[in-house]
Amino acid sequence: MTADSFTNEYGFGTFAVHAGAESDPVTGAVISPISLSTTFAQTEPGAPIGYEYSRSANPNREAFEKAVAALEKGRHGLAFSSGSAATAVVLQSLTPGSHVISVADVYGGTHRYFTKVAHAHNVEVTLVHDIVNDFDTAIKDNTKLVWIESPSNPTLSITDIQKVADLAHAKNIQVVVDNTFASSYIQNPLTLGADIVVHSVTKYLNGHSDVVMGIAVTNSDAIHERLRFLQNAIGAVPSPFDSWLAHRGLKTLHLRSRQASLSAQAIAEELAQSPLVVAVNYPGLKSHKGHNIVLKQHRDGLGGGMISFRVVGGAAGAAKFCSTTKIFTLAESLGGIESLCEVPAVMTHSGISKEERAQVGVYDDLIRLSVGIEDTEDLLNDIQLGLEAASKA
Numbered sequence: 001m002t003a004d005s006f007t008n009e010y011g012f013g014t015f016a017v018h019a020g021a022e023s024d025p026v027t028g029a030v031i032s033p034i035s036l037s038t039t040f041a042q043t044e045p046g047a048p049i050g051y052e053y054s055r056s057a058n059p060n061r062e063a064f065e066k067a068v069a070a071l072e073k074g075r076h077g078l079a080f081s082s083g084s085a086a087t088a089v090v091l092q093s094l095t096p097g098s099h100v101i102s103v104a105d106v107y108g109g110t111h112r113y114f115t116k117v118a119h120a121h122n123v124e125v126t127l128v129h130d131i132v133n134d135f136d137t138a139i140k141d142n143t144k145l146v147w148i149e150s151p152s153n154p155t156l157s158i159t160d161i162q163k164v165a166d167l168a169h170a171k172n173i174q175v176v177v178d179n180t181f182a183s184s185y186i187q188n189p190l191t192l193g194a195d196i197v198v199h200s201v202t203k204y205l206n207g208h209s210d211v212v213m214g215i216a217v218t219n220s221d222a223i224h225e226r227l228r229f230l231q232n233a234i235g236a237v238p239s240p241f242d243s244w245l246a247h248r249g250l251k252t253l254h255l256r257s258r259q260a261s262l263s264a265q266a267i268a269e270e271l272a273q274s275p276l277v278v279a280v281n282y283p284g285l286k287s288h289k290g291h292n293i294v295l296k297q298h299r300d301g302l303g304g305g306m307i308s309f310r311v312v313g314g315a316a317g318a319a320k321f322c323s324t325t326k327i328f329t330l331a332e333s334l335g336g337i338e339s340l341c342e343v344p345a346v347m348t349h350s351g352i353s354k355e356e357r358a359q360v361g362v363y364d365d366l367i368r369l370s371v372g373i374e375d376t377e378d379l380l381n382d383i384q385l386g387l388e389a390a391s392k393a
């Protein structure tokens, strides 16, 4: 099967396995070789045979970009050396003097870029708590971009992407969605009206916690041109080996993402019943504020593999939970095959002030879980172990 033979009649899993993964035309290798060469021969000056220089384009990076674009139902993918680099390049694509509206509970590193770096390029970012209701008051004459993270990190709040896209497009404003938490299997923001989708590939797309990488996908030729120019000009590109590894991980995204989501649903339901839990944030729960949006925005109403919850026992309880579980490893990051737990207030989101954290629900006793693909029953038992320890802290 070649990339050209793809039509919309194929399902997600078929695209995941085959998109951008043609057999090698020279050797017939079914799995593409890793193209480590930084430079490529030319037949005469200015006439390359294929590629020129690996920062500008590389076979492995291009194959990965093609594959993710297919899974996001987009036409163009551009890979970066991290999710943060993808975020930075999208912000730098704006003309100086632009204004951005963003959801307030974004990933801590995105928050850091918006509040501490963007102004160096004369881009101002307004953080809002409810982007649909706050849109009219936040908008300015120079607003050029709306930034959505849905589900958000770490409070799992859901934004109605279609609704925001309608509001923004009526004012000629572009919409970016950070789709890291849902992954391309669960949600495709371009089909909901977003102009750009970004991912920390480090998470679900690679899925094995061994690559740091990012990607941006768009259907717009103009946006693609601008971002591609910056990808080359700034040079924050992934290595061929990382691109190859991430492409290998991507081929099982549908299996990993579905399994993580099914286990997360079972865990969230158990947490919601537990007297040792103060509150649970999980979009797959009927009680979640955004559940109705999930039903129309996510594949099969899946809630994804991420959960956050508050424990009885306060900050000490949260710390005890994380040092007690045997399968959930205490570590930052998410979206890998292995289950992880962390305390955002002192780890991923520690750079945000306590007051600001409290405003978006990142309390000191909040635990974030990244549910892996281990056996559901084992995960449930591990959670119980952690809860009992937390309640005695």
Ligand SMILES: Cc1ncc(COP(=O)(O)O)c(C=O)c1O
Pocket: 082, 083, 084, 085, 107, 109, 110, 149, 153, 178, 180, 181, 199, 200, 201, 202, 212, 213, 214, 333
């Ligand atoms: C939602 C989200 N977006 C972006 C990033 C940044 O990605 P990276 O760590 O690959 O730079 C992260 C990292 O945790 C994230 O969780």
